[in-house]
Amino acid sequence: MSDSDSKRIDVEAPERVEQHELQMMPVGSTIEVPSLDSTPKLSKRNSSERSLPLRSYSKWSPTEQGATLVWRDLCVYTNVGGSGQRMKRIINNSTGAIQPGTLMALMGSSGSGKTTLMSTLAFRQPAGTVVQGDILINGRRIGPFMHRISGYVYQDDLFLGSLTVLEHLNFMAHLRLDRRVSKEERRLIINELLERTGLLSAAQTRIGSGDDKKVLSGGERKRLAFAVELLNNPVILFCDEPTTGLDSYSAQQLVATLYELAQKGTTILCTIHQPSSQLFDNFNNVMLLADGRVAFTGSPQHALSFFANHGYYCPEAYNPADFLIGVLATDPGYEQASQRSAQHLCDQFAVSSAAKQRDMLVNLEIHMAQSGNFPFDTEVESFRGVAWYKRFHVVWLRASLTLLRDPTIQWLRFIQKIAMAFIIGACFAGTTEPSQLGVQAVQGALFIMISENTYHPMYSVLNLFPQGFPLFMRETRSGLYSTGQYYAANIMALLPGMIIEPLIFVIICYWLTGLRSTFYAFGVTAMCVVLVMNVATACGCFFSTAFNSVPLAMAYLVPLDYIFMITSGIFIQVNSLPVAFWWTQFLSWMLYANEAMTAAQWSGVQNITCFQESADLPCFHTGQDVLDKYSFNESNIYRNLLAMVGLYFGFHLLGYYCLWRRARKL
Numbered sequence: 001m002s003d004s005d006s007k008r009i010d011v012e013a014p015e016r017v018e019q020h021e022l023q024m025m026p027v028g029s030t031i032e033v034p035s036l037d038s039t040p041k042l043s044k045r046n047s048s049e050r051s052l053p054l055r056s057y058s059k060w061s062p063t064e065q066g067a068t069l070v071w072r073d074l075c076v077y078t079n080v081g082g083s084g085q086r087m088k089r090i091i092n093n094s095t096g097a098i099q100p101g102t103l104m105a106l107m108g109s110s111g112s113g114k115t116t117l118m119s120t121l122a123f124r125q126p127a128g129t130v131v132q133g134d135i136l137i138n139g140r141r142i143g144p145f146m147h148r149i150s151g152y153v154y155q156d157d158l159f160l161g162s163l164t165v166l167e168h169l170n171f172m173a174h175l176r177l178d179r180r181v182s183k184e185e186r187r188l189i190i191n192e193l194l195e196r197t198g199l200l201s202a203a204q205t206r207i208g209s210g211d212d213k214k215v216l217s218g219g220e221r222k223r224l225a226f227a228v229e230l231l232n233n234p235v236i237l238f239c240d241e242p243t244t245g246l247d248s249y250s251a252q253q254l255v256a257t258l259y260e261l262a263q264k265g266t267t268i269l270c271t272i273h274q275p276s277s278q279l280f281d282n283f284n285n286v287m288l289l290a291d292g293r294v295a296f297t298g299s300p301q302h303a304l305s306f307f308a309n310h311g312y313y314c315p316e317a318y319n320p321a322d323f324l325i326g327v328l329a330t331d332p333g334y335e336q337a338s339q340r341s342a343q344h345l346c347d348q349f350a351v352s353s354a355a356k357q358r359d360m361l362v363n364l365e366i367h368m369a370q371s372g373n374f375p376f377d378t379e380v381e382s383f384r385g386v387a388w389y390k391r392f393h394v395v396w397l398r399a400s401l402t403l404l405r406d407p408t409i410q411w412l413r414f415i416q417k418i419a420m421a422f423i424i425g426a427c428f429a430g431t432t433e434p435s436q437l438g439v440q441a442v443q444g445a446l447f448i449m450i451s452e453n454t455y456h457p458m459y460s461v462l463n464l465f466p467q468g469f470p471l472f473m474r475e476t477r478s479g480l481y482s483t484g485q486y487y488a489a490n491i492m493a494l495l496p497g498m499i500i501e502p503l504i505f506v507i508i509c510y511w512l513t514g515l516r517s518t519f520y521a522f523g524v525t526a527m528c529v530v531l532v533m534n535v536a537t538a539c540g541c542f543f544s545t546a547f548n549s550v551p552l553a554m555a556y557l558v559p560l561d562y563i564f565m566i567t568s569g570i571f572i573q574v575n576s577l578p579v580a581f582w583w584t585q586f587l588s589w590m591l592y593a594n595e596a597m598t599a600a601q602w603s604g605v606q607n608i609t610c611f612q613e614s615a616d617l618p619c620f621h622t623g624q625d626v627l628d629k630y631s632f633n634e635s636n637i638y639r640n641l642l643a644m645v646g647l648y649f650g651f652h653l654l655g656y657y658c659l660w661r662r663a664r665k666l
């Protein structure tokens with residue numbers, strides 16, 4: 001909201017202002033409200049002019065707006081594995097506070113613990129992290145609600161490149177905003193954010209992915225990441241190295257935007273690497289970390305004087321940020337000495353007057369937390385997320401769009417499938433008459449139809465989950481959807497292709513091959529081929545979630561495929577398999593499909609021609625002879641179809657379980 005479209009009014013005009021905001025304001029003070037015009041306005045729960053939770057400590061302390069985040073004696077440990085699950089301490093007794101309207105830079109050399117501290121404060125620490133100490137936001141201990149009230153801009157942006165900027169914002173708005181936000185309000189919010197982040201002209205542009213198909217520039221991607229985080233108008237914003245990868249002009253613009261946001265009352269914590277002097281000037285607070293300890297917190301000017309007081313003078317015309325980080329960094333070759341001097345500064349800061357002032361604020365917050373009843377609580381609890389089925393719908397729609405727009409996954413496969421149907425059909429055309437040679441041709445054609453719909457679909461989905469895993473982890477951890485919703489949505493998105501593709505294949509292939517021309521035989525074959533493709537894909541999905549990488553999944557899948565192929569019934573009779581491999585017949589969808597399709601082709605056939613019969617080369621006279629040769633049973637057709645349906649759900653359940661386990665571990 002610009003100054004021009006707002007005006008100052010006296011608090012004594014209560015009808016213009018939200019009641020709970022007024023009750024904390026001293027009489028006679030002034031607040032800003034939007035000018036009253038006829039354009040549609042956003043309701044309070046989605047307005048970008050945030051309804052700042054107000055609270056008063058008491059008559060002896062100031063009334064505050066926005067979010068005050070404090071932490072005391074914070075230690076963060078991470079599991080570094082090894083025998084006995086060794087824990088490594090990354091953050092060491094850190095205490096700090098950020099108040100509304102503050103743009104704080106979290107700085108330190110690489111590995112000093114900036115990201116760990118920030119993700120812990122934002123309640124986004126990785127699984128397996130142990131946190132000790134107090135972290136409170138407006139007097140309330142932080143918890144999963146932080147995902148709703150805060151934004152977190154990650155250092156690396158993760159997007160689905162096939163979506164446009166507007167589509168991405170739309171999907172995110174559906175997942176993040178309160179369920180009571182209307183369509184029109186959502187449109188207004190998105191439009192406003194596009195304007196604020198300068199992305200209006202790029203609204204219909206594809207985000208792009210990879211180096212070759214990149215459509216949005218690095219700066220635009222970063223702004224889009226900001227726009228997403230600002231959707232729910234967070235009271236506190238965490239930014240992990242937002243300027244990394246940007247040119248100095250874009251970085252300056254971005255930090256200026258953050259500064260403006262802070263001026264409006266948002267609390268902002270930002271890790272930053274080597275900011276230029278100009279950039280550094282925008283920060284009104286800085287926290288310096290050295291090996292997980294706080295070496296300084298306060299204004300940048302005070303940081304320089306604190307360092308000077310302890311013998312570290314910043315040379316003139318030297319970038320102060322570089323200087324501060326340089327003092328705390330570990331010099332190669334002088335590791336112990338530089339670590340000692342950094343620790344000495346941390347010790348000195350711990351007993352300094354700046355630290356005492358900070359401690360006073362922190363203690364006050366914690367004291368108030370023990371007795372307070374803050375409006376912030378009701379604000380947080382009044383949020384109503386979108387219903388689970390709507391979340392599922394959004395994730396499914398997004399997955400479907402991504403599939404449709406990714407030629408490597410959908411269209412090329414489709415064309416390839418049609419081409420394969422013509423090639424296979426042409427190869428077997430005219431060979432499948434009821435004769436001794438025809439028996440071999442029919443069985444060969446059936447096997448090729450099964451294997452064509454097994455291997456390629458199975459291997460093509462091996463990358464489905466590993467490829468989307470980082471984005472899934474980020475979004476699921478932010479509470480946007482559950483693992484079950486994500487898994488089911490992706491499977492549902494695959495489903496139409498998995499039905500249409502094998503159906504087209506079987507129609508072309510069946511009639512070109514000249515297989516048995518009865519509706520029943522065709523129907524069973526079509527059902528089997530569709531099921532084969534779906535079971536194979538389900539098996540691929542299971543392997544793609546069970547292993548961390550595609551090569552590892554392939555290493556286990558290929559031998560299993562060979563076993564399924566050998567036990568498909570065409571190479572060896574199942575009842576002559578060694579006992580050790582008997583179990584495979586129960587898992588081999590190739591066997592189930594082969595038996596059902598063979599039975600559909602040969603049951604009731606009575607007139608197989610035989611020109612030369614000898615004791616060495618007996619002829620098949622009827623379809624039953626053919627079925628007997630392979631130990632197939634006509635009455636097993638429906639059992640086999642059901643078994644494939646069971647395998648489909650079984651593999652998907654296993655796939656879901658593996659994804660859930662991996663998500664829980666990270």
Ligand SMILES: Nc1ncnc2c1ncn2[C@@H]1O[C@H](COP(=O)(O)OP(=O)(O)OP(=O)(O)O)[C@@H](O)[C@H]1O
Pocket residue numbers: 078079080088090108109110111112113114115116117
């Ligand atoms: N899961 C983990 N297992 C083992 N060590 C870890 C883990 N996570 C972080 N660390 C270690 O903790 C330290 C702090 O890491 P962190 O990523 O917080 O540092 P940082 O200051 O953000 O570094 P950078 O500026 O390079 O991103 C590093 O030494 C890192 O190796």
